[in-house]
Amino acid sequence: MRLRRKPEAKKILSEHPLVFTATEENKSEFQGRWRELFPEPAQPLHVELGTGKGQFLAKTSGLHPEINWIGVERIEEPLLMAVRKGEATKNPNLRYIWADVQWLDEIFAPGEVDRFYLHFSDPWPKKRHTKRRLTYRTFLERYEKLLAPGGDLILKTDSVSLFDFSLEEFQEAGWETIELSRDLHHSPYASANITTEYEDKFVSRGMPIHYVRVRPGRKGSADPGE
Numbered sequence: 001m002r003l004r005r006k007p008e009a010k011k012i013l014s015e016h017p018l019v020f021t022a023t024e025e026n027k028s029e030f031q032g033r034w035r036e037l038f039p040e041p042a043q044p045l046h047v048e049l050g051t052g053k054g055q056f057l058a059k060t061s062g063l064h065p066e067i068n069w070i071g072v073e074r075i076e077e078p079l080l081m082a083v084r085k086g087e088a089t090k091n092p093n094l095r096y097i098w099a100d101v102q103w104l105d106e107i108f109a110p111g112e113v114d115r116f117y118l119h120f121s122d123p124w125p126k127k128r129h130t131k132r133r134l135t136y137r138t139f140l141e142r143y144e145k146l147l148a149p150g151g152d153l154i155l156k157t158d159s160v161s162l163f164d165f166s167l168e169e170f171q172e173a174g175w176e177t178i179e180l181s182r183d184l185h186h187s188p189y190a191s192a193n194i195t196t197e198y199e200d201k202f203v204s205r206g207m208p209i210h211y212v213r214v215r216p217g218r219k220g221s222a223d224p225g226e
């Protein structure tokens, strides 16, 4: 994502009431307590990883006030744009975390998140960068630990190679596929879909959007017959 460096972005974000700036020292400050930051703490918690400029969160938080929403983004310039969009909505169910997804299991507690979204994550096409892909097995282990029972993950991408790689990783990790389409905008899931900035760009070029909803397998279930 290429944006002109805004030197003031760091300062604005670190002081912004909607943003938690994670550092090595404080990253676990709200672990297990994220819901308490919202006016309706009993609501489910949905987390978008790699929020970018934040169109999805600004829209979905208004359309789904019954959910508490958090966006995680590591680069300050797009995050500031996302936060500006979010604050303009005045939706009370929306927060942002300035952090790298690498820190996810120190930021959230086991079982704290009901759904993760990976929207147009960087595909890292070179083989030597495989471990950076946000669906690499070590990331799936983190997501599995942090998801509540019955929790799930939604992935959308334009990248066939990232999509195929991700399906293999999900399968290898024993995750269950609940919904899948290689052309989301011409599928039964289109009516519920809320687009992101990258998605709008790819759709305007006529590119199909790949979509999957998955959830971790029931490892360690008390009843193996379940």
Ligand SMILES: C[S@@+](CC[C@H](N)C(=O)[O-])C[C@H]1O[C@@H](n2cnc3c(N)ncnc32)[C@H](O)[C@@H]1O
Pocket: 001, 049, 050, 051, 052, 053, 054, 072, 073, 074, 075, 078, 099, 100, 101, 102, 119, 120, 121, 122, 196, 197, 198, 199
């Ligand atoms: C290609 S953009 C997509 C942005 C947005 N989700 C969309 O669909 O329009 C990917 C975003 O993920 C962020 N990102 C990539 N890796 C990340 C990581 N490890 N931790 C946090 N953010 C990350 C990037 O900084 C970038 O803003």
